[in-house]
Amino acid sequence: MPEIIIKWKLKHGKTRSEIEQNLLKEGWGSSLTEEQLDKCSFLEKKWKDQTGAEYSRIKTKDIYKVK
Numbered sequence: 001m002p003e004i005i006i007k008w009k010l011k012h013g014k015t016r017s018e019i020e021q022n023l024l025k026e027g028w029g030s031s032l033t034e035e036q037l038d039k040c041s042f043l044e045k046k047w048k049d050q051t052g053a054e055y056s057r058i059k060t061k062d063i064y065k066v067k
Contacts, residue, residue, distance in 0.1 A: 016058045017041040032063070039066040 013019040017040045020030045
């Protein structure tokens with residue numbers, strides 16, 4: 001019996017900021033404003049530097065805490 005290898009790909013993006021940008025490109029709109037999107041990408045970079053994680057799902061409550 002042959003072995004079947006299925007590779008899962010995330011079509012939306014790895015991070016919340018990528019998902020939001022892809023939604024904007026597709027015409028669905030975004031749940032974040034431009035300022036919140038900048039803060040989100042800042043938090044994702046900070047998180048990646050600390051942990052080395054590729055995937056991150058930043059919550060809106062954490063975005064509001066950034067000044």
